[in-house]
Amino acid sequence: MALDFTFTEEQEFFRQMVRDAVNRLIMPRVAELDEKEEFPWDLWKEFAGLGYLGLRHEEKYGGMGTDTITQMIFYEELARGSCGFAMATIMQILMGTYFIARFGSENIKQRILVPAIKGEKIGTICFTEDQSGSDLGGTRTLATKVDGGWRINGRKQWITNGPIAEFCTCMATVDPKLGLKGLNFYLVEKKTADQDGFVPGQRLHKLGSRCSVTGELVFDNVFVPDENFLGEEVGKGIQYAGEILNEVRVMTGMNALAIAKEAMQDARQYANNRIAFGNLISKYQLIREKFAKFWAWYEASRTYLYKCAWMIQNKVPCVNECMLAKYHSTEMCMYAVEEAMRIYGGNAFCSEYPPQRYWRDAKFLLYGGGTHEVLCDYLGRIYCKD
């Protein structure tokens, strides 16, 4: 009787509450958020006021300390609305504060984590550079040990929340020749008149996920004190990155579930109303097949993602499983949004109808947590060794 696929009554209730908050606060604004391509400060403040930013952090810092399954339920429901807003929010909840919560001193937690959970200070994490992203070993941002701290030099790209961030967890190497073994994480704050720090660089304009602002962060000989080194010892950064990447991949898969389902629900409604050749288009087998395929792949993805969430929660090693789940679910999502575009016919190609937004947002999920080319190369290598 060990195998159990049910959510608890409490988890179902939690899902309903998140869904309701998303329906009331975000859903009515989805198209506007996409069109404006600006960070919605008013929505951020309202949403942060509900307390969800502390979902995975300890109660003594204003968090809730929920389990992984509950967090994944939140990610799945949140992304039903605006993908961009979900990305900005999840950056704050998960990646942007993960290492601060894990390794930060009490002083750092009070100064950074507590206001981050309240939504007052926005944070981010910096992995990607111009020549490295999925290839973390290619990181060139350099951390040099100096008296009392570290000097950081480099440029980070594709940083979600970068243009509005007040602090970041920056991955840097002590020596590029060491590859993955040289990597570490550092807390760096934004440069002000009183403190050294990063400077936001160029903002990127994206195809999808448009209301999360994304850009470059520049680290120009930034000094950070020893306290800002986030880790137990030098060179363990890649091991720590591995911990968070499992969660990031499953989280990304949850977002994919949400976008795929919303896209196909809209498409179903369209197909049940659109008439061609005297019949509703949902009566035609070629249209029905699209829904059937989506349904099968969606259910498989969802079941496997929650299995991965369960493995993370129960500390079962699951690096490969989380990669597989991320790969499968985001490809499933691409299938769903592509087919939703086809079901809408020519109407899909204009911004008055939603499928083009789902399609653009779904594309964004392909890259975070490893491109599929990198993931599949790795997974194929592992599989063949077996």
Next chain:
Amino acid sequence: MLVKQVPDPEAIVKVKSDSELEIENKYFTNFFDEIAIEAGLKLKEKFGGKVTVLTVDNKKVDALRRGIAMGADDAIQITDPALEGSDQFAIAKALAAYLKDKPFDLILAGRQAMDDDAGIVGPAVAELLGIPHVNTIIGLEVDDPKKEVKVLREVEGGKEILSCSLPALFTCQKGLNNPRIPQVMNVMKAMKTQIKKVDLAALGLNAADAGSQAAKIKVQKYLSSPKRPPVKMIKEDFPENVKSLVKLLKEEAKVI
């Protein structure tokens, strides 16, 4: 606050038999009940006191959990196998039996449940308790020291202000307030809250007082909505097709 969990408007509802519906397992808290909870919480914030949410349901308690998540102090579920098949009057009887010896100033309920749209339970509870009742209020002003209330309601062509003494029962209409979105801290609290259960025996009622035995209204037959008629294609060329269309609109659709 009298609350009910009702099927989501998106839930698929099918007629299973003459007297039974098959409802997809998608429920949410009746929106008018949320307005009632919000009104209660606003009064609590102003005057103090306690807000209790109360439901009659053998299975679904999420309306109670939502009440707690919004800020209610207590949640009571009246539940008993004998309640199955109750009509609105039997539900009201159970609620009134619970409330009759409890100290309360005000009972609030939604103007109607969004599933059966009956709007009976609230007024029936007030009648059984012998307290004043006003339905579909959109304004509420309490004078706590005098134990008096002024309420506003919409009437044909305008509004009216009514007053009565406490205790009283009001049913709440859209426009009274905007129900708050629960904070996650309260959601977590609601997830863990033990819902207090009360059965008919504890209310001094027996099986004959509730359920289908006591129902004054019986469902004779459920009927599905008529299916959308098939599309009729007019295959003639102009101008015959226009003539045919006008004929169809006149004689079949009867819209011109």
